[in-house]
Amino acid sequence: MHSKRNLKTRYMFLCCLVFLSALISFASQSRQQDRTVTxxxxxxxxxxxxxxPYLLTRGKQQFVAYYDANRQMTVAHRQLGGKWRYYKVDSWLGWDSHNYVTMELDSEGYLHVMGNMHADPLEYFRMSEPLNIRSLKRVSVMAEKSLEKRMTYPVFLRNKQDQLIVKYRDGGSGNGSEVYNIYNVQSKSWSRLYANTFLDGEGKMSGYFxxxxxxxxxxFHLIWVWRNTPNAATxxxxxxxxxxxLINWQNSNGEGISLPITAKNAEVVDPVPPFxxxxxGNVKIGFDQKKRPIISYHKYDENGDTQMYVARKDGADWKAVKISDWKGFRWEFGGHGSLGRFKVRLYAPELLADNKIGVLVRxxxxxxxxxxxxxSLKRIKVEEADIYPPIINAATEAANPHLLQDNGLIKLEKHVAEGKGDSSAFDKKFYLSWLTQPGNRxxxxxxxxxxxxxxxxxxxDSN
Known part of the structure; x- marks a missing residue:
């Protein structure tokens, strides 16, 4: 008994040392980068x-949606600087990494939450009282029950009138259609934004947006790739x-596109073939100094190597420019299910000073x-970079010494997600960070x- 107590004491002491060491490192990094972090x-x-998980900030209201230690979908809310209030809804996570959670506030202050769906029936919760997460209630039908039986990839967005819209895929990978609904805050009801589906793979393919x-x-600019089967290589x-x-759609020349969009009437930026x-997930859109859309993506080059490209409209056609010159590197992906950690992860083109564009790639x-x-879109140079401020890693490590000690037995990954919505009244950028095991298909x-x-x-920034 005495030896067990000593072991426990030594373990707690070691945990404290790891925690304090991480805090010291964290504080040091914060000072070195001339930034303040809370x-x-x-x-x-x-x-x-x-x-x-998902982090949303609207004004001084902040929400985090996630799956708790018991896999139950949970929502936390606070006013910036205040204490968290929590609520758990009746939805539990399995092993599917597609089953994220997302949310948005409508213009009246009611939170809408969706998630835990990969070709599954509707999982949707809505507040019955503004800004009260404990008033979240399950809603069994959103707009049309027949289109809410095999739902995947829900995304909330707002139009220019601040009306809430949700989009999702109806059907499966390789044979799905894109559906848009719009919310009426007066009647507290959803309706179809389009009489037809927005995009239709006609039973042959589906779009990933x-x-x-x-x-x-x-x-509003929309890019996507088509996929013929559940095999990601297609x-x-x-x-x-x-x-x-978001009602009337057109191509890059301003010519109208009738709905639903299909492979027959869609504008092709780059006719990359299957395989x-x-x-x-690795096609991203940004904008140049002249407000023109510019798209980053990757594909195989003439030698079969994976290369980075950007594309922009040039006269009557899209111009694709290869910006990497990787030799002997080929990311051969494929198969069904979640692919795990991508060997290449890219981000949207961003404006830089002196008439330059930056494309961040891991x-x-x-x-x-x-x-x-x-x-010209020609490459000037390639420089080392960080995806997120490195000081976030120190905070994650400081909070999870118990997991880091187990790292030799169980492989772990560090994750960071940038918050959505508004910056706060204190002009901060917010991030979530956590550790998990890798996906396992x-x-x-x-x-x-x-x-x-x-x-x-x-x-x-502290300056």
């Missing part, structure tokens, strides 16, 4: 496989459409930024790690 624990969360993204030109044909009102090295564990001339692991502490960090 990190707080939100909750203990599921870490058995990769699954993404990025956006719609409101650009600096006042248009992605093809990078495509584009835009709209001023051509392009994958959904290849394996190396993070780099391609610096391009905005006029949506199947169970042989061992399950202890819960991770989910950290929220607010970061601002």
């Amino acid at each position: 990190s707080i624990a939100v909750d203990r969360v599921w870490s058995g496989h990769r699954i993404k 990025e956006g719609p993204t409101l650009g600096p030109d006042g248009f 992605n093809h044909s990078l495509s584009y459409a835009k709209s001023e009102d 051509g090295g392009m994958i959904n 290849r394996n564990d190396d993070v780099m930024r391609f610096i391009l001339d905005s006029d 949506d199947s169970a692991h042989g061992n399950i790690s202890q819960p991770s502490v989910l950290i929220l960090s607010g970061i601002n």
Whole structure:
């Protein structure tokens, strides 16, 4: 008994040392980068496989949606600087890494939450009292029950009139259709935004989307790839459409596109063939100094190597420019289910000073930024970069010494997600960070790690 007590004391002491060491490192990094960071624990969360929480800030209201240590969908709310209030809804996570959770506030202050769906029936919760998360209630039908039986990839967005819209895929990978609904705050009801489905793969393929993204030109811009089967390698044909009102759609020349959009009437940016090295989730849209859309993506080059490209409209056609020159590197992906950690992860093109464009890319564990001339899109240089402020890692490690000690037995991944919505009244950027085991093609692991502490960090420049 005495020896067990000593072991427990030594273990707690070692944990404290690890914690203090991480805090010292964390404070040091904060000073070195001339930034101030405030990190707080939100909750203990599921870490058995990769699954993404969601952080939303609207004005001074902040919400975090996630799966707790027991896999139950949970929502936390606070006013910035205040205490968290929690509520758990009746939805539990399995092993599918597609089953994220997402949410948005409507213009009257009612929170809408969706998630835990991968070709599953509707999982949707809505407040019955403004800004009261404990008034969240399950809603059994959103707009049309027949289209809410095999739902995947829900995304909330707002139009220019601040009306709430949700989009999702109806059907399966390779044979799905895109559905949009719009919310009426007076009647507290949803209706179809379009009489027809927005996009129809006609039973042959489905679309995987990025956006719609409101650009600096006042248009909503939408890009997507088509996929023929559940095999991720069958992605093809990078495509584009835009709209001023999310109702009437057109191609890049301003010519109207009748709905539903199909492979026959869609504008193709780059006709990448199936098994051509392009994958959904890795096509991103940004805008150049002249407010023109510019798209980043990857595909195989003429030698079969994976390469980074950007595309922009040039006269009557889209111009694709190869910006990497990787030799002997080929990311051969494919198969069904969640793919796990991508060997390449890319981000939207961003504006830089001196008429330059930046494209941030992670290849394996190396993070780099391609610096391009905005006029020609030619590469100027490649520099080392960080995806997120490195000081966030120190906060995550400080909160999870119990998991880091187990790292030799169970493989873990560090994750960071940037918050959505508004910056706060204090002009901070907010991030969530946590640890999980890798994905396992949506199947169970042989061992399950202890819960991770989910950290929220607010970061601002101190100068």
